[in-house]
Structure formats: structure tokens, C-alpha cells
Amino acid sequence: MQLTLEFGGGLELLCDSVKVHNVKVDMPKGAEKLIMKDLLGWVRTNLIKERPEMFMKGDTVRPGVLVLVNDCDWELSGQLDTTLEEKDVVVFISTLHGG
Amino acid sequence: MEPNGHDEASRILHELQSLKATKSDIDRRISALESQLRHLNLQNGTVPNPITAAHHDLTPEMIHRYSRHLLLPSFGVKAQSNLINSSILVVGAGGLGSPALLYLAACGAGRLGIVDHDVVELNNMHRQVIHTEVFIGQPKVKSAATTCRSINSSVQIVEHHEALRTSNALEIFNQYDVIVDATDNAPSRYMISDCCVLLGKPLVSGAALGLEGQLTVYNYNGGPCYRCLFPTPPPTAACQRCADSGVLGVVPGIIGCLQALEAIKIASAVGEPLSGRMLLFDALAARIRIVKIRGRSPQCEACGENATFTQQQFREFDYEKFTQSPLTPSPLKLELLQSDSRISSKEYHDRVANGEAHVLVDVRPAHHFKIVSLPKSLNIPLPSLEARLPEISSALKEEEERNGSSSAKLYVICRRGNDSQRAVQNLHKLGFTSARDIVGGLESWAHDVDSNFPTY
Ligand SMILES: [Zn+2]
Numbered sequence: 001m002q003l004t005l006e007f008g009g010g011l012e013l014l015c016d017s018v019k020v021h022n023v024k025v026d027m028p029k030g031a032e033k034l035i036m037k038d039l040l041g042w043v044r045t046n047l048i049k050e051r052p053e054m055f056m057k058g059d060t061v062r063p064g065v066l067v068l069v070n071d072c073d074w075e076l077s078g079q080l081d082t083t084l085e086e087k088d089v090v091v092f093i094s095t096l097h098g099g
Numbered sequence: 100m101e102p103n104g105h106d107e108a109s110r111i112l113h114e115l116q117s118l119k120a121t122k123s124d125i126d127r128r129i130s131a132l133e134s135q136l137r138h139l140n141l142q143n144g145t146v147p148n149p150i151t152a153a154h155h156d157l158t159p160e161m162i163h164r165y166s167r168h169l170l171l172p173s174f175g176v177k178a179q180s181n182l183i184n185s186s187i188l189v190v191g192a193g194g195l196g197s198p199a200l201l202y203l204a205a206c207g208a209g210r211l212g213i214v215d216h217d218v219v220e221l222n223n224m225h226r227q228v229i230h231t232e233v234f235i236g237q238p239k240v241k242s243a244a245t246t247c248r249s250i251n252s253s254v255q256i257v258e259h260h261e262a263l264r265t266s267n268a269l270e271i272f273n274q275y276d277v278i279v280d281a282t283d284n285a286p287s288r289y290m291i292s293d294c295c296v297l298l299g300k301p302l303v304s305g306a307a308l309g310l311e312g313q314l315t316v317y318n319y320n321g322g323p324c325y326r327c328l329f330p331t332p333p334p335t336a337a338c339q340r341c342a343d344s345g346v347l348g349v350v351p352g353i354i355g356c357l358q359a360l361e362a363i364k365i366a367s368a369v370g371e372p373l374s375g376r377m378l379l380f381d382a383l384a385a386r387i388r389i390v391k392i393r394g395r396s397p398q399c400e401a402c403g404e405n406a407t408f409t410q411q412q413f414r415e416f417d418y419e420k421f422t423q424s425p426l427t428p429s430p431l432k433l434e435l436l437q438s439d440s441r442i443s444s445k446e447y448h449d450r451v452a453n454g455e456a457h458v459l460v461d462v463r464p465a466h467h468f469k470i471v472s473l474p475k476s477l478n479i480p481l482p483s484l485e486a487r488l489p490e491i492s493s494a495l496k497e498e499e500e501r502n503g504s505s506s507a508k509l510y511v512i513c514r515r516g517n518d519s520q521r522a523v524q525n526l527h528k529l530g531f532t533s534a535r536d537i538v539g540g541l542e543s544w545a546h547d548v549d550s551n552f553p554t555y
Binding site (some may be wrong): 008009010051053063065066068071072091094095096097 | 191193194195196281282283284285288305306307308309311312313328329330331332333334336337338339340341344346351354377379381384388389390391392393
């Protein structure tokens with residue numbers, strides 16, 4: 001499945017400072033769909049190059065990270081259970097505190 | 100005898116300083132008198148005039164000043180009157196607060212409060228555009244208030260020259276209709292949001308760092324509060340500061356202007372404030388994305404259905420402990436090493452002057468090293484220290500050969516003296532047992548040895 005993944009608010013530093021990743025992610029063996037829980041594992045294995053604890057805590061993202069699926073907070077689409085579709089855009093953004 | 104050039108320079112500097120202080124004092128007196136005069140004129144101007152009687156309370160001077168607002172069909176007299184009767188509080192007169200305050204003063208908000216405890220510094224001025232050079236060293240609140248009054252003397256400017264704390268936040272917020280969060284740290288953001296929830300005040304929240312900015316309106320029209328979105332604070336390692344990571348000046352400028360816009364919309368009751376949505380600004384990519392965020396969370400500890408958070412609990416809540424970071428961030432000062440593994444910058448200076456055989460390793464990131472460095476220092480950024488040990492070994496050997504000594508010393512320096520301690524700890528473990536760090540880093544060099552050495 002073709003997806004666009006974007007990192008911002010400093011999270012891009014965890015993946016070689018690259019903000020936009022066009023990737024192809026396969027569905028888990030035997031599964032009929034790809035959900036956000038699967039994608040997080042995939043990102044952690046394939047894109048995060050350092051300090052994975054700055055991206056994930058337990059089986060979800062760490063506190064202070066907003067996840068947006070097609071410009072919409074993943075809380076509104078089922079969080080880890082959100083089903084992904086072909087060409088979806090998933091944004092991971094760390095909240096900023098500076099001013 | 101020729102006058103000593105150094106004495107002459109310091110006399111001029113001294114005179115400049117005293118003239119600048121006198122000038123800023125005169126400026127202040129002028130703006131206070133102007134404001135007084137304007138106030139008297141306004142009082143006289145409010146006598147009803149049967150010929151120009153209209154269905155609003157705008158004075159002739161206001162009509163002239165805000166005419167371009169009044170000409171907007173979607174804004175007009177009604178919204179401007181709302182604005183003039185509103186009060187807005189801006190917490191923080193820094194990178195975000197500066198442009199926000201400029202526009203809020205200019206647009207005619209009735210009462211404008213400013214909270215800040217800090218003083219103006221030279222390294223603020225690239226982004227904190229409300230402050231001018233004469234105010235360096237003076238309170239930001241005073242500087243910002245002076246500029247606001249000089250833009251619009253009909254606005255009542257209130258100076259809260261204090262750090263926002265749980266002990267004063269409720270009393271201060273109570274005096275305003277709209278709160279603008281222009282602070283720069285996590286504990287302040289939680290504290291401000293909780294206080295707004297307790298008092299039912301809309302909160303315009305902005306943040307900027309590096310080349311990115313974020314903006315949303317909390318606690319408004321059924322929208323979420325800060326805790327609905329971030330119930331658990333982030334790890335402290337995820338809270339970068341402009342003083343460490345840098346920020347392009349215009350980026351908080353843009354977010355601060357947008358904060359002024361949202362505050363104006365709420366105060367004047369026009370348009371659709373950015374509630375339940377968040378604006379994400381990426382300056383490098385030239386992209387603004389507006390995303391839909393969750394609504395008020397029923398489980399939220401501050402604003403949820405069963406929330407029991409009271410004003411008394413707020414007063415006693417320890418936001419620094421909750422977020423594991425200080426409300427008024429100051430540079431970290433680690434003490435990792437025994438004193439015999441450290442030397443002062445002065446002592447290092449003396450040893451160099453005595454021709455001691457040594458190697459100085461600077462463990463700052465390469466882009467810091469490019470700003471300024473000590474002569475003959477070897478830049479090996481901390482993360483690559485272990486991989487580049489051979490370079491240190493060969494530098495020591497070379498120095499011994501050059502100097503004809505049997506053992507060259509190894510010193511480590513960084514910006515403020517924290518990373519240098521971490522590096523020396525590692526070096527000790529890796530066999531360089533005599534490595535020592537320079538206490539206080541390059542900042543102490545500038546402070547104690549060479550006052551012309553640039554700090555950043
Ligand atoms: Zn809430």
C-alpha cells in the first residue's frame with residue numbers, strides 16, 4: 001500500500017532529518033487491512049534511525065506527539081485501530097513549546 | 100601625554116549609556132503625558148453631539164483611527180465597538196508576544212495586559228520586534244508597554260511585571276476576556292490552560308521553534324483544552340528551547356500575528372476562531388496545513404465531564420514537578436565530575452600562556468563550532484566522540500613531539516560546561532584518565548578571560 005508519511009516538530013530528526021517519506025507498506029501476513037498499530041511498528045523498524053523512545057512509548061506514540069491521518073486527529077478515527085487506505089497521508093508531529 | 104585609547108573608549112561608552120538612559124526616561128515621560136492628554140480629550144469628546152449622534156460609542160477620533168476597520172462590511176462598527184470594550188492578556192513579551200502586542204495595541208483592544216518577568220537582551224532582538232535597543236537590560240514589560248502606548252495611546256496598557264505562578268494567575272486572568280499564551284515552556288502552557296478552564300476564558304495558544312510554528316484556540320465553544328490534547332506531559336528531552344535549538348526570527352513573528360488575529364476575532368465576535376483545528380506552519384517548505392483535532396475530551400482531568408479540578412487545587416498544583424521542567428527555564432548546570440577533573444577558564448588561559456603541551460577538544464556540534472571557537476581547538480561533536488578517539492590520540496602524540504614533552508594534557512570544552520563533563524566522563528571510561536573539562540565552557544572564557552569573545 002502506497003502511503004505518504006510526514007514528520008514534524010523535531011520528530012524528523014529521528015529519521016535522518018527527512019520530513020516526507022513516500023513509502024510502500026505491506027499488509028501484515030494473513031490480514032485483510034492495514035491499521036495504524038501496524039504502521040507504527042513499521043515506522044519504528046524502517047524509518048526511525050535513533051532514540052526510538054522519542055517516537056514511541058509502549059505500543060503507541062509518546063506523549064506530546066499528535067498523529068494526523070489525512071489532516072485529521074487520529075483520536076477521531078479510532079487511534080491505533082484506524083484503518084489505512086491507499087495513498088493516505090499520515091503526519092506525526094511533536095508539539096512545540098518555544099516562543 | 101597621549102590620552103589612553105582604552106580609557107577614552109570606556110568614557111564614551113559610559114556617556115553613551117547615561118545618555119541612552121536619560122533618553123528612555125524622557126521617552127517614557129512623553130508617552131505618559133501624551134496618554135494623559137489623549138485621555139482628557141477623549142473625555143471631552145464623549146459629550147453627545149446631536150449632529151453626529153450614531154448607534155455606537157466610537158468617538159470622532161476613533162472613527163478616524165479605525166476607519167479601515169469600519170469600512171470592512173464583515174467587521175464594521177459593531178466588531179470595532181466589541182473590540183474597544185474588550186480586554187486581552189498576553190502572557191510573554193517575547194518572540195510570539197511582540198508582534199501579537201503590536202497588532203493588539205494598534206487594532207484598539209480596550210485594555211491590553213502584558214505579563215513577563217524577563218529583561219530585554221541583545222540576542223532577543225532578532226525576533227522580539229517590540230523592543231528597541233535603548234531597553235536592553237530593562238524589563239520586557241516596560242519596554243513592550245512603552246511601544247504599545249506610542250502606537251495607540253487610547254488603549255489602556257496594564258503592566259504585570261512578574262512571573263506567572265499558580266499564586267497570581269487566577270487573579271490576573273480574572274481581569275481579562277481573552278488570554279494569549281505566548282510563553283516558551285511546557286509547565287507554563289499547562290498552567291495557563293488549566294487557569295483558563297477554571298475561569299472559562301478562551302485561550303489563543305501559539306508556539307514556534309526553529310523553522311516551524313503551531314497555533315490553535317483552546318477552551319472555546321466546546322473545543323478542547325490543552326490537557327484534552329496532551330493529557331500526559333512530553334519527556335523533557337522533547338522540549339527544545341529557542342536558546343538551544345535556534346529559531347528564525349520571522350517564524351514566531353508569523354505565529355504571533357496569527358495569535359493577534361484569533362484574539363481579535365474572539366474579542367470582536369467575528370469569523371470562525373481556530374477552535375477544534377490546529378494550524379501547522381513549516382517555513383522551509385512554505386506550507387501551512389490546518390488539521391482537525393479532537394473536541395473536548397469527556398475524560399479530561401481539567402475540563403472533562405467528571406473533572407473535579409478546583410481553584411484551590413490549581414493554587415497548590417506543582418506544574419514544574421508535573422512536567423519535570425522549570426517555569427522559568429535557565430541553562431542547565433551539571434556537576435558530574437570531581438573538582439580534580441576540571442579546571443577554570445582562567446587556569447586554562449594561564450597554562451596556554453605558559454606554553455603547556457596540550458590538546459583542546461571542543462565537543463559542540465559542528466554548526467556551533469563555526470560560529471566561534473578557541474584557537475587550535477579540535478572539534479569532535481559529543482555524539483561522535485567514541486568513533487573519533489584515534490584523532491585525539493594522534494593529536495596528543497603530535498603535540499608531545501612538537502613540544503618535546505612526555506605527556507600532553509587533554510582538555511575538553513563546550514558552550515556552557517555540561518557536554519564537556521559528559522565527554523570527560525566518557526573519556527575516563529575509554530582510557531583517557533587524565534582528561535579534564537573547562538568549567539563553564541566558552542561562556543566562562545568570555546566572562547572571565549576575554550570579554551571580546553562572542554557569546555551566543
Ligand atoms: Zn480538557
